[in-house]
Amino acid sequence: MANLARGRSYSRPSWRQRHPDALWMLLLAPLAVYLLVFFVQPIGLFFAQSLRLPHFTLKDYEQALATPTYLIIIWDTLRLSFVVAACCTLIGYPVAFCLTQAERRWLPLLWGAVLLPFWTSVLVRSYAWIVILRVHGILDSMLSALHVPWHPHLLYNNIAVVIGMVHVLLPYMVLTLYGVMREIDLRYVRAAQSLGAPPVSAFWRVYVPLSMPGVTSGFLVVFILSIGFYITPALLGGGNVQMISLQIAEQINELVNWGFGSALSVILVAVVVGIVLVFMRLFDVEAFGLRSRHEEPAPHDAVEAAAGVVEAQRAASGVHLSEFVPTPNPGPAGSPKRYAGATINWRWWGTMAITGGTGVFLVVPVLLVAAMSFSATSYLAFPPKGFSLHWYAAFFGSSQWMDAAGLSLKVAALTAVMSVILGSAGALAFVRGRFLGKSAIYVATLLPMIVPVIVTAVATYFLFARLHLLGNVWGFAIADTVLAIPMVVLIVSAALRGIDVSLERAATILGANPVRAFFTVTLPTIAPALAAGGLFAFITSFDESVIALFLSSITAATLPKVMWDDLRFQVDPTISAISTLLVGVSIVLLVLSAVLLERARKRGTARL
Amino acid sequence: MKVHQSTRREFIRGAAAAGAGAVLIAGVRPGAADAAGQLVVTDPGGEWEAAASKAYYLPFQQASGTHVTFGARASLAIGQLKAMVESHNVQWDVTDLSDYLISRAGKAGLLEPIDYSSMDTAGMLKDAMMKYGVGNDAYATIMAYSTKKWAPGKGPQSWADFWDVKRFPGRRSLSGIGYGPMEFALLADGVPKDKLYPLDVKRALNKMDEIKPHINVWWTTGAQQAQLMLDGEVDLIEGWNGRLYAGITKGAPFHMEWSQGSYEWEGWVIPKGAANAKEAQKFIGYAMNAKQQAIYASNIAYGPSNQKAFSYIPKDRAALLPTYGPNLEKLFRVDADWLADHLDELTAAWTQWRAG
Numbered sequence: 001m002a003n004l005a006r007g008r009s010y011s012r013p014s015w016r017q018r019h020p021d022a023l024w025m026l027l028l029a030p031l032a033v034y035l036l037v038f039f040v041q042p043i044g045l046f047f048a049q050s051l052r053l054p055h056f057t058l059k060d061y062e063q064a065l066a067t068p069t070y071l072i073i074i075w076d077t078l079r080l081s082f083v084v085a086a087c088c089t090l091i092g093y094p095v096a097f098c099l100t101q102a103e104r105r106w107l108p109l110l111w112g113a114v115l116l117p118f119w120t121s122v123l124v125r126s127y128a129w130i131v132i133l134r135v136h137g138i139l140d141s142m143l144s145a146l147h148v149p150w151h152p153h154l155l156y157n158n159i160a161v162v163i164g165m166v167h168v169l170l171p172y173m174v175l176t177l178y179g180v181m182r183e184i185d186l187r188y189v190r191a192a193q194s195l196g197a198p199p200v201s202a203f204w205r206v207y208v209p210l211s212m213p214g215v216t217s218g219f220l221v222v223f224i225l226s227i228g229f230y231i232t233p234a235l236l237g238g239g240n241v242q243m244i245s246l247q248i249a250e251q252i253n254e255l256v257n258w259g260f261g262s263a264l265s266v267i268l269v270a271v272v273v274g275i276v277l278v279f280m281r282l283f284d285v286e287a288f289g290l291r292s293r294h295e296e297p298a299p300h301d302a303v304e305a306a307a308g309v310v311e312a313q314r315a316a317s318g319v320h321l322s323e324f325v326p327t328p329n330p331g332p333a334g335s336p337k338r339y340a341g342a343t344i345n346w347r348w349w350g351t352m353a354i355t356g357g358t359g360v361f362l363v364v365p366v367l368l369v370a371a372m373s374f375s376a377t378s379y380l381a382f383p384p385k386g387f388s389l390h391w392y393a394a395f396f397g398s399s400q401w402m403d404a405a406g407l408s409l410k411v412a413a414l415t416a417v418m419s420v421i422l423g424s425a426g427a428l429a430f431v432r433g434r435f436l437g438k439s440a441i442y443v444a445t446l447l448p449m450i451v452p453v454i455v456t457a458v459a460t461y462f463l464f465a466r467l468h469l470l471g472n473v474w475g476f477a478i479a480d481t482v483l484a485i486p487m488v489v490l491i492v493s494a495a496l497r498g499i500d501v502s503l504e505r506a507a508t509i510l511g512a513n514p515v516r517a518f519f520t521v522t523l524p525t526i527a528p529a530l531a532a533g534g535l536f537a538f539i540t541s542f543d544e545s546v547i548a549l550f551l552s553s554i555t556a557a558t559l560p561k562v563m564w565d566d567l568r569f570q571v572d573p574t575i576s577a578i579s580t581l582l583v584g585v586s587i588v589l590l591v592l593s594a595v596l597l598e599r600a601r602k603r604g605t606a607r608l
Numbered sequence: 609m610k611v612h613q614s615t616r617r618e619f620i621r622g623a624a625a626a627g628a629g630a631v632l633i634a635g636v637r638p639g640a641a642d643a644a645g646q647l648v649v650t651d652p653g654g655e656w657e658a659a660a661s662k663a664y665y666l667p668f669q670q671a672s673g674t675h676v677t678f679g680a681r682a683s684l685a686i687g688q689l690k691a692m693v694e695s696h697n698v699q700w701d702v703t704d705l706s707d708y709l710i711s712r713a714g715k716a717g718l719l720e721p722i723d724y725s726s727m728d729t730a731g732m733l734k735d736a737m738m739k740y741g742v743g744n745d746a747y748a749t750i751m752a753y754s755t756k757k758w759a760p761g762k763g764p765q766s767w768a769d770f771w772d773v774k775r776f777p778g779r780r781s782l783s784g785i786g787y788g789p790m791e792f793a794l795l796a797d798g799v800p801k802d803k804l805y806p807l808d809v810k811r812a813l814n815k816m817d818e819i820k821p822h823i824n825v826w827w828t829t830g831a832q833q834a835q836l837m838l839d840g841e842v843d844l845i846e847g848w849n850g851r852l853y854a855g856i857t858k859g860a861p862f863h864m865e866w867s868q869g870s871y872e873w874e875g876w877v878i879p880k881g882a883a884n885a886k887e888a889q890k891f892i893g894y895a896m897n898a899k900q901q902a903i904y905a906s907n908i909a910y911g912p913s914n915q916k917a918f919s920y921i922p923k924d925r926a927a928l929l930p931t932y933g934p935n936l937e938k939l940f941r942v943d944a945d946w947l948a949d950h951l952d953e954l955t956a957a958w959t960q961w962r963a964g
Contacts, residue, residue: 069960076963127835134841156825239784239826242963253687254709254786255951256716379838379858458691465697550688553699554650554679565653565680 024433031426031485032441039448039482042459050262060263070247074268077244078275080158080233081226084165088222089215091166091358092173096214098355099174100181101348108590113359114174115590116366117167118539119582121563124372124380124575126235128365129164130155131382133236138368156238164236165226167365170358172225172536173218176491179529180214183498210498216283217494220276221487224449227272244268249454249546258458265455272450276443366583373576380573391577400562401574407473408542408559414477415484415541416534422481423488423537424530430489431496442489449486453546456482461550471553479547484537491536495529496522645674647887649702653680655908663904664895671894674887686713689879693718698881701888705741707873711948714740720878720885727893731916733931735941736873742892743873744901745910748849748930748939749789750869752862754778757843760863767796767868770844771815773822778843780819781836784826784962787954788816789846791942795868801940806950809957816961837862849930850909866938871930873913873944905929911936 050060064070095114102110117125132138133155140151154160184207192202230246244264251261368382376386395401429435430442448456460479461470469475499522507517523530545560552561563575649665651657657680669676681700682688686709692698705713713719719740729737736743751770753763757778764770770780770792782789791804793815799808824842827833833847834855845852849864856862876895878888894900901912902920911931912918918926918933926932930939947954 067956067960069956069963072963073959130839134839234784234828235832238824239828239962242959247959250955253682255955256686256690256712257952258690260952377858379835381838458687461688461691462695465691465695470697470699549682550691554648554677554681557680562653562680564682 021433021435024429024435027425028429028433028441031422031445031489034422035445035448035482035485038460038463038478039456040444042463043447043451043455045462046258046455046459047262047266049258050260050266052259060259061267063260064263064267070244070264070267073242073247074244074271076242077227078271080161080165080241080243081223081229083158083162084169084226085219085223087162087166088170088173089219091354092170092177092218093211093215094351094354095170095358096174096177096181098351099178100184101351108593110355110359112587112590113362114171115535115586116583117362118171118535119586120366120369120579121560121575122168122231122543123235123563124369124579125167125365126164126232127380128368128372128382129160129167129236131368132365133160133163155236156240158237158241160236160238161233161241164232165229167362168229168232169222169225170362172221172487175532175535176218176221176494177211177214179491179495179526179532180217180498181211182528183495183500183525184210185500212283213494213497216279217490220279220446221449221490224272224276224446224486227268227450228453245452245454248452252454252458262455265452268452269447269450273443273447276446276450280439280443366579369576370580370583373573373580375573378573380576391573392581394572394574395577395581401559401578404557404559404562405578407476407556410473411476411480411558412538412541414473415480416538418477418481419484419488419537420530420534423485423533424492424526426485427489427492427496431493445489446486448482453483453544457547457550460547464551470551471556473556475551476548476558477541479551480541480544481537483544483547484540487536487540488533491533492526492529495526499525645672645884645887647674647676647701647884647891648699649676649678649891650681650685650700651678651704659904659907662907663900664891667900668891668894672887672890674890676891685709686718689713689718690716693880696881698879698883700879701882701884702876702878702891704744704874705877707738707741707743707875707944708942708947708951710738710741710873710875710877711944712951713877714738715948718880720880720882720888722878722892723889726889727896729896731898731914732896733913733915736875736913738873738875738944741873741875741877742896743875743913744895745874745904745908745912746871746930747874747910748866748869748871748935749783749846750849750852750864750866750939752837752845752847752852752856752864754837754840754843755861755863758863763863763865764844765865765867767792768798770846771796771819773819776844779824779841780822781825781827781833781842781845782819782823783846785828787951787958788961790816790954790958791870791940792846792868793819801868804940805943805946807946807954809954813957813961834858834860849928853909853928866930866935869930869939870942871911871936871939872942874910875913 051057052060099107099110099114120128130137134140135153135155137155139154143151152159154163188210189202189206192206193199197205228245230243230249233241233243234246248261248264248268251257251264371384372380372382373391374387374389375381375384376388376390377384395405426445430438430445456479460482464470464475464479467475469478503525504514504517504521507521508514512520543560544558545564548558548561549564552558557565559578563578647668649660651660657678661678665676665678668674681703685703685705689700689703689705690713692700710719714721721739722737722742724737733743736746751764751767753776755763757763758776764772764776769776773780782792790807790809790812793812794804794808795801796819797811797815799811825832825836827836827845827847830848830851833845833851836842836845837852837855837860838858840860845862849869852862852864856864876892878885878892882888896914898912898914898916899920901914901917904910905912905917905921906925909928911929912921913931915931921929927935930936
């Protein structure tokens, strides 16, 4: 700070120095106002129904707690969500690690594997898993062909539900972890090893702690998203797995007991917020982006030692700002990209094997969906019977489908832009700022993910009816942005925590003003996290079906709404055709970006 | 589907011309006389909408000059209906609901009563004419079994048979939604079908305990029923006649057994505060017409409420419909009024049983 002051003017303290909190408040304000208007206020009004105001009675709560039924279902839901989040962490960690280590030319393929499932409708994906897991299904037949005498019952139970949900949620974990791991300065690890730490303990005591912000954020995203699931559990659990969201949706939408539905929601939200708070304590508040701005990450002894070495190296080599500006090469500038040494090659191959296996796990159901889209039958069939492009013709030939697809794309794009702007400004304030009630506001930001979507849907309906936003592009986008903001905040703050504040400081020492330092140093480093946040937001909106049911008018309906209209009657292969088209488009985009990156790299080296 | 698409395209073009204000009631075609009247109808979409547009929407528009705008809404409309009425933002003039929801919504003040005085009700089944809604089509919940396992007529004939896992071994599926198949459990336990209501929940759940370990899949959607049959996932299934039939026509080797099945009405209602309530009453009167109902029933396998419709329906088609005499006498009517008042307890009991 002293350096900063010297570099500028001596005479008067800057505005920022006089009001150190003002900047952060200013960054947070749009997010706070947005959530107050479009979330807190309508939800508050809706929750008030559980108290039956103005009469005030707690009978809905008494009813909910009179039998252990709902508590049992909440407990089952939480347990399942925990298992799903744990599985995603165990599988996602090596995958994300591998992505940071992979050769550039493999990257599009690996990213493809991770991201492809994102574009397939949850509905057809669940069906693909049924095809794989059922009796005499693909897995069963493979085991028979290999003469394995073991024929496990995998479908219509918890195992199937966990498999299906991990398949849906793994990309969230991998992207969140990647945003953090990519910024880990591997010189810390190398330094620990050169100071005598064996590779295993260097990994566990240096690399893992440095990646913890990603683990905790990813775990939280997956855990909370799992709680809201009910389509996958209903289909793959064969009705044997009860989820609390389904109960709440039934109370609100079918039995129209809004008081009781709100009471259940309030209980659920209270329990989940409690868990989140305990989680924050357990994993240290700082793991949640609430670290003060000058602390260095991971105060582990090995790291401290390593950091000393690194700082010394830096000082000796005469630091240049240009060195800090990230090149298209991922990884903090100047740090080795590859995880150290031949000594741990076996682990490298192990990681590759796990990643390959995960790739198969992620991609096979998508391939099945694609195969089923060419079926000549009027229902989902595997193996597909006959070959037909009928379902593609059905999609392109129907103004209803096309209009819905157009609307959904528009809404999803708006949602991505709005939530990235609001969410990342908020994340910056949370990670760097120091102000009163920060943790409380931070937890409040996560609420849209925790409150059951059906509650948000009904509450938003009342607000939007007054604002004339029903069946309106902006209406959909505003509502979807509320849902997407928590994910953007979580992933961007995880990435911000991972970066070395000294880089920004170095830039300011070298004469950049804080804003410029942010845009030239910090922004490029967190760009992957912003992209991932934007992608999450896009997908959240594109796949959102509950709010869409309420906000759609008969003239403007989103793609998931139209898909669900048909669900009551049949699972039409058109849905698998749409999913396949989206997968195709995303492959083209991935290949295109890979080619462009490669070209940019070549041009870069040519100039050097 | 074809008919529906062209109208939709037309009115979307119309909406674009009418400008931003036309978002909600976008049915206004440029140049259409306002005096001709408007009507906004919503339905569950899909096949249902295709059949209804051929039988009712387009012919009514032609006959009355009232312009009909139609589209799909959420499959469970009552939550949205309540939100609309309570926010004084009623966008629909007519929609359809299941009969127990009609009773429930009516009692909650969400619906306009039906004015039968100006309607021609000749041939209508009495139980279809409810205070707050008119049954358009009956759907039956019945059982179906795999003909690979049992020849038609040799499979289970009653719910007691369905429960008999020794005589009829096989993979089974029952409904997991709502309050489950409680009526069928009582029938399996020997309760006569005219003594079912009020339901003895305890007895029903005791009987459910017996079958619970033998149920492989509890289905939650209509689409799932046909899919389970087509995949050969189960040998015996409880399901909705239209869905079971769809599975059979697509190639699932199954036989439908009507004995001891139940039937319920899906009926037209008018939301409280609908902008065009008068036209809505006229439309509902029109939809009672036997000829129109016959067109409807020849496009989707649900039973017409006007018995005279059967004089326009071929025998082999009629045999698939719940309200066709020989089928109807095997079925019992779900007591919608009783259900509407006791749904909360039933759902709670069912949820508790499932969680236990």
